[in-house]
Amino acid sequence: MPSRFRLAKSARLGKARDRMGAKMRAADFAVSPKEAHPLRGRNPGETAGFRSKEEAREKxxxxxxxxxxxxxxxxxxxxFALLIILQGMDSSGKDSLIRHVLTGLNPQGVEVSSFRRPTEEEAAHDYLWRCARRLPERGKIGIxxxxxxxxxxxxRVHPGLLASEGLRRRAASxxxxxxRYEDILAFERHLLRNETIIVKFFLHLSRREQAKRLLDRIDRPEKRWKFSLADIQERERWSDYQSAYEEMLAATSTREAPWYVLPADHKWFTQLAAAGILLERLVELPLRYPEPRPESEAELRRAKExxxxERDR
Structure with missing residues (x-):
């Protein structure tokens, strides 16, 4: 049975059904620290009262x-720097979220990094190394x-991969x-203490919707390049992945850097929820344009003159 806390949180999302466009809050999607079974009771098909893509487009x-x-x-x-982390099963909509929510930003201040299977060089270092090299500097957004x-x-699902990292013996502990959870939490504490804001999104996709999207990739020639037989093989481990996700969410969601579970069966709602959360997190930061240096005032006046x-000639 879903916990009372989980039912209450689900109800908060559902209240919007009678008033289209009701305000959604980041807290409605957040995983509480040490929350037991953080996916239980969360509906991958939730749309918080929006009935279609067209209704949500304006917002x-x-x-x-x-x-x-x-x-x-x-x-x-x-x-500050802003680090946005996207995790989810294959075809959960990570690429389309980046495309529809974040490509409207100034590209000079945004960098997207995709992490696939580690290269030989990356595997020879600790597992945080390759990501640490891609962290955003202050003023920039890293995705x-x-x-x-x-x-x-x-x-976790395929522990044999640890052999390439030279850790097979330690993995028996x-x-x-x-x-590993402790390592990640310590790493993120370090980033937070150095003014990196961390926003972590888990795109919560149902098994049924994933099958639909994979079939769409097969049936549409322009999408076949995205398909791999490995996607089907990984579906056989669906339960193992869901268990790994739940344990990871519970162990690494903190007050300062919570996980946000985004319903992912409707990509347009995933994008809408992500945009709202990012906007809320940016608005709460104490930001303002830099004040000009005292000597700059004289320079500005001179330049204006x-x-x-020139204009009045």
Whole structure:
């Protein structure tokens, strides 16, 4: 049975059904620290009262415009970095979320990194190394399409992959996975203390919807390049993956860097929820444009005089 807490949280999302466009809050999607069974009671098909893509489009476009405006101040202030982490099963909509929510931002201040199977060089280092090299600097937004969390997800489901990291012997320890969670939490604490804001999205897709999307990839020639037989093989481990996700979400969601579980059966709603959460997180930051240096005031006045004289000739 779903917990009372989970039912209450699901009810909060459902209240919007009678009033289209009701305000959604980031907290409605957040996993509480140490929450037991964080996926139980969460509906991958939830749309919070929006009945169609068309109904949600206006709000999504508005939120993306506001995100772009806020990013301008974020980039100019250079007070914080923003790290966005996307995790989810194959075809859960990570790429389309990036395309529809984040490509409206100034590309000068955004960098997308996709992490696939480690290269030989990457496998020779600790598992955080390759991601640490791609962290955003202050003023910029880094998007990790998959991340170091793969090391407690796909590697958890396929522990044989640890052989390439030279860790097969250590992996036999009962504390191996809990130690990895501790490593990740310590890494994220370090980032937070150095003014990197971390927003972590788990795209919660149903098995049925994944099958539909994989069939669509097969049936549409322009999408076949995305398909791999490995996607079908991984579906056979669906339950193992869901268990790994639940344990990871419970172990690594913190007050400062919570996981947000986004319903992913409707891509348009996933995008809408992500845009709203990102906007809420950016708005709460104490951002402002840099104040000009005292000596700059005189320079600005002088430049203005020169330009006005040119204009008035």
């Amino acid at each position: 999504l476009e508005s939120d993306v415009r506001k995100l772009a405006q806020r990013q301008e101040v974020f980039f100019a202030a250079r007070s 990790f399409n998959r991340s170091y969390y793969e090391e407690v997800l796909v590697v 009962p504390s191996f996975w809990s130690e 020169i330009l006005q004289r």
